[in-house]
Amino acid sequence: MEARDCINTRRSIRKYLQKPVEFDKVTAILEAATKAPSAGNTQDYRFIVITDKDLIGKIAEHCTEQYWITTAPLIIVVCADLEKAKAHYGIRGERLYTTQNAAAAIQNMLLTAHNLELGSCWVGSFDEDYVNDLLGIPGHARPQAIIPIGYPDEEPREKEEKPIEDMVFFNSYGNKIENMHFVTQEYNKEISKMLKKTEPAVQSGLEKLKTEAEKLFDKARDKVKKK
Numbered sequence: 001m002e003a004r005d006c007i008n009t010r011r012s013i014r015k016y017l018q019k020p021v022e023f024d025k026v027t028a029i030l031e032a033a034t035k036a037p038s039a040g041n042t043q044d045y046r047f048i049v050i051t052d053k054d055l056i057g058k059i060a061e062h063c064t065e066q067y068w069i070t071t072a073p074l075i076i077v078v079c080a081d082l083e084k085a086k087a088h089y090g091i092r093g094e095r096l097y098t099t100q101n102a103a104a105a106i107q108n109m110l111l112t113a114h115n116l117e118l119g120s121c122w123v124g125s126f127d128e129d130y131v132n133d134l135l136g137i138p139g140h141a142r143p144q145a146i147i148p149i150g151y152p153d154e155e156p157r158e159k160e161e162k163p164i165e166d167m168v169f170f171n172s173y174g175n176k177i178e179n180m181h182f183v184t185q186e187y188n189k190e191i192s193k194m195l196k197k198t199e200p201a202v203q204s205g206l207e208k209l210k211t212e213a214e215k216l217f218d219k220a221r222d223k224v225k226k227k
């Protein structure tokens with residue numbers, strides 16, 4: 001699937017078929033997670049893979065009783081290890097970067113799952129202390145999200161989408177433009193005009209470079225011949 005299609009068609013899935021997920025698909029999702037950007041390349045995201053029905057049941061109950069999670073054959077608890085970011089970047093690293101790193105990993109996971117025809121959902125509502133105790137998460141780590149994964153057994157509900165113009169500002173916060181697509185179209189036109197104008201200069205520059213390179217090459221060949 002094209003990256004853009006994958007992004008546009010991914011949805012949260014909250015009901016799964018009773019069909020196990022192939023291990024190579026789980027591995028692909030985890031590998032995608034570890035490829036996410038992280039501040040200073042700390043790669044401080046950690047993943048607990050859970051297939052134990054009992055554990056999944058206990059966790060679902062402590063995700064504010066979101067029992068739909070128990071339909072998933074597998075869940076992945078995404079944690080952040082806080083130590084490196086704290087040491088390198090202080091409070092900002094500990095509180096912000098660790099969460100952002102994990103969020104980038106989570107989005108990679110959701111998209112990869114979707115690309116492999118799996119469903120998933122980002123679950124952020126859970127009892128953190130309970131999950132820490134249950135899974136032995138140490139004090140220097142923090143669970144960020146719980147990701148149930150499985151083959152979809154539902155069509156996601158219609159999604160209400162805000163217009164892009166409500167979210168995009170130009171040059172200063174709040175400075176909206178009325179029609180984003182129109183503006184980007186105009187911007188494209190300007191860029192093509194500019195490229196057309198600079199094209200001859202670029203071409204003649206390339207020709208010059210080619211001639212110089214040929215001259216240098218001939219010189220080097222002559223030197224070798226003389227030897």
Ligand SMILES: Cc1cc2nc3c(=O)[nH]c(=O)nc-3n(C[C@H](O)[C@H](O)[C@H](O)COP(=O)(O)O)c2cc1C
Binds near residue numbers: 010011013125
């Ligand atoms: C930080 C965060 C926490 C979320 N927590 C939950 C959750 O606890 N339960 C749930 O069903 N969905 C949760 N979601 C999923 C959102 O409800 C969902 O992404 C949103 O409604 C948009 O729908 P879509 O994912 O289908 O595009 C969470 C999403 C994010 C980013």
